Amino acid sequence: MARSVCAKSVFELWGHGRTHSDLRSSLMNYPREEMSLFMSRDSTYKIDVYTFNKTLLFSDRIKRIDAMDYLPFEGAVSLKNPQHIFTLIEDYGTDPNNIPEDPNYIYFGRWIADGQRELIRSHSVKNRHFIGNTSMDAGLSFIMANHAKVQENDLVFDPFVGTGSLLVACSHFGAYVCGTDIEYNTIHGKGRSSRKNQKWRGPDENIRANLRQYGTEKTYVDVMVSDASKPVWRTGALFDAIVTDPPYGIRESTRRTGSHKDITKPPDAVYTDSHVPVSQAYHLSDIFTDLLNFSAHRLVTGGRLVYWLPVYRPEYCEEMVPSHPCLRLLSNCEQMLSSHTARRLITMEKIKDPEELDSLSHLADPRFSPYQGHNAFREKYFSGLNKRSCKEDAKSDVGGK
Amino acid sequence: MKLLTHNMLTSHVKGVTKGYPLLIKATEVKLNEVEFNPQFVSRMIPKLEWAALVQAAEELGHRQDLPGELVTDYEKNEDFLKKVHTVLLEVEVIEGCLQCPESGREFPISRGIPNMLLNEDEV
Numbered sequence: 001m002a003r004s005v006c007a008k009s010v011f012e013l014w015g016h017g018r019t020h021s022d023l024r025s026s027l028m029n030y031p032r033e034e035m036s037l038f039m040s041r042d043s044t045y046k047i048d049v050y051t052f053n054k055t056l057l058f059s060d061r062i063k064r065i066d067a068m069d070y071l072p073f074e075g076a077v078s079l080k081n082p083q084h085i086f087t088l089i090e091d092y093g094t095d096p097n098n099i100p101e102d103p104n105y106i107y108f109g110r111w112i113a114d115g116q117r118e119l120i121r122s123h124s125v126k127n128r129h130f131i132g133n134t135s136m137d138a139g140l141s142f143i144m145a146n147h148a149k150v151q152e153n154d155l156v157f158d159p160f161v162g163t164g165s166l167l168v169a170c171s172h173f174g175a176y177v178c179g180t181d182i183e184y185n186t187i188h189g190k191g192r193s194s195r196k197n198q199k200w201r202g203p204d205e206n207i208r209a210n211l212r213q214y215g216t217e218k219t220y221v222d223v224m225v226s227d228a229s230k231p232v233w234r235t236g237a238l239f240d241a242i243v244t245d246p247p248y249g250i251r252e253s254t255r256r257t258g259s260h261k262d263i264t265k266p267p268d269a270v271y272t273d274s275h276v277p278v279s280q281a282y283h284l285s286d287i288f289t290d291l292l293n294f295s296a297h298r299l300v301t302g303g304r305l306v307y308w309l310p311v312y313r314p315e316y317c318e319e320m321v322p323s324h325p326c327l328r329l330l331s332n333c334e335q336m337l338s339s340h341t342a343r344r345l346i347t348m349e350k351i352k353d354p355e356e357l358d359s360l361s362h363l364a365d366p367r368f369s370p371y372q373g374h375n376a377f378r379e380k381y382f383s384g385l386n387k388r389s390c391k392e393d394a395k396s397d398v399g400g401k
Numbered sequence: 402m403k404l405l406t407h408n409m410l411t412s413h414v415k416g417v418t419k420g421y422p423l424l425i426k427a428t429e430v431k432l433n434e435v436e437f438n439p440q441f442v443s444r445m446i447p448k449l450e451w452a453a454l455v456q457a458a459e460e461l462g463h464r465q466d467l468p469g470e471l472v473t474d475y476e477k478n479e480d481f482l483k484k485v486h487t488v489l490l491e492v493e494v495i496e497g498c499l500q501c502p503e504s505g506r507e508f509p510i511s512r513g514i515p516n517m518l519l520n521e522d523e524v
Contacts, residue, residue, distance in 0.1 A: 153441040155448075176441060178406060180517075187514055218436040221490075222406040226517040230524070234411040234421050238448060258524045 001113040005142040011109035023106045044078035053092040085111040130205040132163040141169035147347045148306040150175045154240035159228040164207035166243045171216035180226035229256040237300040248310040288322040296326035299350040308343045405489040412501035422453040427497035435490045442482045463492045
């Protein structure tokens, strides 16, 4: 529970039933010795009442607490600092427009622990110093850090770091973090703001400032401007985890340095400092081939790669998920973005070091990769929208001058 | 740029075979205070190229009397770990460049951030 942002709380279940009288029968069957451990004369306790999908009047809450007096409570009530908390939970369904008079189901138990859902609020991107158009929200960032089993004192890398949302989550769990991105302005925290009421980014808007905001600046190692398709790291198993959200080609472009045109160098063969390297399309399937290959070489054995894979739902099949002989697929979870698009959270674990043969594996050849069709992800994503906007343009042409 | 990162970087200029370690030409170096975490330092030491670390620290004038060779049984040696901690995480190159030892190609560092992008003809 010290890690989960999915689980709200954990209780030791003592009894349950459809009605309060069923609950009472159920509780009578729970071993008394197990109950009295937490109800001794010198202990303190309180009883909480949670009603899901219904608001109870305070007086009704008190009535329910009083109705539990058939249990052998011997300790003293302490609302401020009880040693034990007992919870009555009533489930009124999931439809806020159709709340039943009586609960669908009732549970009673002893509270054990809360999860970390508070992090979703405390680390919300809404209040973060530095954000971008595609910054990962706090909840998903923490889920990714958990999928990667990020531990204290790990070294974690994000090759498409953007504004560092994933690093923020990993650093919260004590990992030391570093990242690269091809976009100079994002890494340096310059350029146009992603916030509605702000035109330009301020001086304290960068990845380091985000870690500072949450008190984890000591885990900031470095960020660099770099092309993920041309890694700059020496050989060796350097990283405990690689956690990343590569571009899908929709809201951030997929690109890498290089040009299709004939290259003519400037006469003195020296680029000025302001030269921005020409970029070419980075086909989506290549991004994942490179990412898996990089991970196989640079992760420690047992280390994990966690990333999002955009898919076109009508054509998706499991065989499309990129594979690599040194990485074992652990999980594949879909998040729908629209009726025809989704992204899948992929988790892989490095099971062995790459050998010569692995790098020659035909699986790395994009022509054989079933994911190859996703190079057209951008076109498919917009195909529905294009039809609509063509109609709208036609209308406005007629209406306008 | 911290020396932990520098220790793991290599030149990826096309055709270069001896691109490690990159030479550091710093015009501005800062010494920050970073909370000492002996466990993290101990974990990083086996991943490091020790000679390259000492050389880099020397280049920046922050060698901190690090020995030329890694001592054995360093996990319990707090003084040693503290020195390694300073060199890895507290010394920061703010302005300058990294230079490929084979081709001479320079990668600028500005505001503490290295720019490792190659130009289109070098790719």
